[in-house]
Amino acid sequence: MKKSINELAFFGGTPLFDILLPVGQINIPEYERFEALMNDVFDRKYYANHGKLTLEFEDKFSELSGMKNSIAVTNGTVAISIAAKALNLPVKSKVIVPSFTFIGTVQALTWAGLEPVFADIDPETHTITYETVAPLLKNKNISAILGVHLWGNPCDVERLDKIEQQYGIPVFYDAAHAVGSAYKNKSLASFGHCATFSLHATKVLQAAEGGVICTDDDELAEHIRNIRTYGRTKKVNDSMVFNARFSELQAAMALLSIEKFPEYVSNNKHRYLLYKERLKDVPGVSVIQYDDSMQGNYQYVVFRLNEEKFGISRDLLVEILSNENIIARKYFIPAAHKSVPYINMECSKVKLPNTELLTQEVFQLPSGQIVTDEHIERICELISFIQQNADAIKENLKR
Amino acid sequence: MKKSINELAFFGGTPLFDILLPVGQINIPEYERFEALMNDVFDRKYYANHGKLTLEFEDKFSELSGMKNSIAVTNGTVAISIAAKALNLPVKSKVIVPSFTFIGTVQALTWAGLEPVFADIDPETHTITYETVAPLLKNKNISAILGVHLWGNPCDVERLDKIEQQYGIPVFYDAAHAVGSAYKNKSLASFGHCATFSLHATKVLQAAEGGVICTDDDELAEHIRNIRTYGRTKKVNDSMVFNARFSELQAAMALLSIEKFPEYVSNNKHRYLLYKERLKDVPGVSVIQYDDSMQGNYQYVVFRLNEEKFGISRDLLVEILSNENIIARKYFIPAAHKSVPYINMECSKVKLPNTELLTQEVFQLPSGQIVTDEHIERICELISFIQQNADAIKENLKR
Structure with missing residues (x-):
């Protein structure tokens, strides 16, 4: 684990992982x-x-x-x-x-x-x-x-x-x-x-x-x-x-x-719960709640990041993680009504405050068969480290 | 080979082939x-x-x-x-x-x-x-x-x-x-x-x-x-x-x-030429000519049947062949302007005499890797037999 922010790959350190950890299932059929x-x-x-x-x-x-x-x-x-x-x-x-x-x-x-x-x-x-x-x-x-x-x-x-x-x-x-x-x-x-x-x-x-x-x-x-x-x-x-x-x-x-579907879903749920548990005390990070009324396939591990509480923006976090070979992804950028060709059409002239907010806050962390428990533990540890050092990171960026 | 028209599968005889011979390439990759x-x-x-x-x-x-x-x-x-x-x-x-x-x-x-x-x-x-x-x-x-x-x-x-x-x-x-x-x-x-x-x-x-x-x-x-x-x-x-x-x-x-493309084309051309050669003297049957100015892939063996010269219609020939497990196909029935939804539209109100004629005359014979020289020899022999016995077949149908 990183001992100081200078060890972050974003600031020139060695990436945490030597393989790319992707978003998406990439379940490997036999x-x-x-x-x-x-x-x-x-x-x-x-x-x-x-x-x-x-x-x-x-x-x-x-x-x-x-x-x-x-x-x-x-x-x-x-x-x-x-x-x-x-x-x-x-x-x-x-x-x-x-x-x-x-x-x-x-x-x-x-x-x-x-x-x-x-x-x-x-x-x-x-x-x-x-x-x-x-x-x-x-x-x-x-x-x-x-x-x-x-x-x-x-x-x-x-x-x-x-x-x-x-x-x-x-x-x-x-x-x-x-x-x-x-x-x-x-x-x-x-x-x-x-x-x-x-x-x-x-x-x-x-x-x-x-x-x-x-x-x-x-x-x-x-x-x-x-x-x-x-x-x-x-x-x-x-x-x-x-x-x-x-x-x-x-x-x-x-x-x-x-x-293999039941096995894949069971593994997805395990990964989802591990992320949820390990990030539950990190200020500003919240995982999407799958309601008790639903039975899901847990294929996506979706988070929101509140910049004020976490200390840095979702976009900066994703950039820092990417440098560590953690391919986090922002959703949906831009939202459909802000995308070509709709942005040039009458249909784009709408107020969608929750959509606007979520496009600033939502991201996914690596998921699927490639991602091990150890990967998740280390990713969560790193996110916690980034939150604790948010001010120092921002300070470093200004230099 | 059939000795009399009663041996045609169409009239209750045994089919000439015990496997279906299809139109289309069905080349079998390794x-x-x-x-x-x-x-x-x-x-x-x-x-x-x-x-x-x-x-x-x-x-x-x-x-x-x-x-x-x-x-x-x-x-x-x-x-x-x-x-x-x-x-x-x-x-x-x-x-x-x-x-x-x-x-x-x-x-x-x-x-x-x-x-x-x-x-x-x-x-x-x-x-x-x-x-x-x-x-x-x-x-x-x-x-x-x-x-x-x-x-x-x-x-x-x-x-x-x-x-x-x-x-x-x-x-x-x-x-x-x-x-x-x-x-x-x-x-x-x-x-x-x-x-x-x-x-x-x-x-x-x-x-x-x-x-x-x-x-x-x-x-x-x-x-x-x-x-x-x-x-x-x-x-x-x-x-x-x-x-x-x-x-x-x-x-x-x-x-x-x-x-395998060059090999497939070469085999296609061989089959095309064999059909052409074996049917060249059958009245009313003509194979599509690939002009000398073109280099083709010979994937289709396309014929026209002139009912007057051959003795029976293209549709009846195809039906007789199908009964022998020779899956000949008629094209294009109906033509596009006579098909749903176009038939109900203004665009269908056109005179297309050559199109009309060809929809009555065009058919394909079996092609592709499954079809051997022996198959082709026997198919052509059968078509010749049908032409020679066209009147008897029509007579038999009236009974």
Whole structure:
């Protein structure tokens, strides 16, 4: 451990770690199992188009999520565009969506010909609520609400359902972070008309690239399948269809992860709890609380940093950590309404105080299989050291 | 071989083959080589986001195509949508495109917010020409021409280039079938502003699913890269961006195929020439001519059937062959302008006599690595037998 601030890599010292500790899961599937699955694919000479492994994966995902339909697609962003099209939201209509989300959420709406109306979020859960959404319903031409279960934390699902009943505006969810998660023992996939998931390599359940759309509505599922495959189901008609098929390569990867899912989640929870315990007494640092009402996958270890109490800014902390090979990440910079192309559009002219605050305060620390208990102990020790020496660090910076 | 028409499986006899002989390449990459590449991916724990194998594949594709930029994307349909967006074609503007093409070509334009104006094709090359395109330029709001190098046969590239010079309307190409092909020793990838390719499992160069966009225009390439990855290049701005990344799994597959490409093409050409030779004296059957000016990949063995000369219709021939486990395929049924959703739109109200004729006459016979010389000999013998017994078959059907 560092004995003085001069030993910080930021000030020219040796980095604490000699490997990069990343944010994101990077769970490492077992190669032998992948090999067995791929051997089978090569034997059958069937590599794409809803093959045996894809169908098997979709069944297992339905089981994991307690849903009737799981439709595997190219990636999690395309999943949102397809969901919007399957819901038949009119081109140029408006969809309420948080600005505090990965930019892909909003870009997917734009690809589907829709316009965002940005909602603020609750500062504790980082998700949209009845209170942040209801005032926006006075906007003209709102066709839907797209909630984001950010970090796997559920939106205000029960009261958003009520908005649907009250106003007749459909709700659907970007559940990219919420694979296998539940709220009050009810699958997060089951809220709204449908929910979309990401299987990107950095997710707890990964297919290198990939996405899934879940719904219990069989008719909606038929439209999703039709849009995914060139309008080929023949059972329904859709005006915009294309190719978003999932290949047998993706399915082989995803099957590895789904078999290991309970183990990955258990390890994630262990890491989350260790970070939480070790940082609980550091002034100004608070970890995101996963409410007792939810069963999460703990794939993200998300913190807020209060500059006044901690002594230095979130941005400076992240820079100091990066120099030690601790790849902490700031979220979301900028928020969607401050990003191209939205910043140049009417939709950016909104007041989102909680979003603005969180973009200053939120960061993630390294997570996933690569990160050991010892890494976490040393990271937390270092953060505590930085807090204790905050004034000296700032002083040193002025020189 | 069949001794009488009663031995045809269509009339209750035993099928000629006990395995299905498919259309499409189904080239079988070597598992050992795939294993070595994937072992490396698992060792590096890097599965997505423009990894080492993807960059290597893009370089090799550029080499094969003689182009400066090859950008690997999710699939060949998405490649067309991205190309249209990168060319900045205005939403609701019109793009001239053949109706005699795989429906995905047109669907990709629709996803990009564009409207098709259907052009007829030359009955020999099955592609659009100066003559079929020029009269359509009187339509209002034409923003581009999307040619399709169908079956790898070049469009009328030189004279379409002249249209661009004359009218200032950009030309780009769907070269899904034309990987590694050339016209007058000039890469087909080099005509128009950009060309898009498909790496679907049934193509001569396959990534299970996949696509590539080639261009020598560095600025256009930068837009394509930006659109592919959430607008993240920061060098350019685009209003519609999303995720169309190529994974390391796709790259591993594609590298296998590109290494074997010359061998696959040589085998394809052998099969094509054998079919051509064996069917040359059968009345009413004509194989598509690959012009001497082109260097093709011969991945498709495409025929036309003249019902009057052959004795029975293309549709009946295909049905008889299917019963023998010879999976011949009819193209394109229906043509794009007769397909949902276009059939219900203004754009369907066009006269396309050559397209109409070819949808009645064109079919493919089994191709790719699975198909042996002996298979081809027997298939051709059977087709000759059917032609010689055409009247008896029709008679038998009436009973």
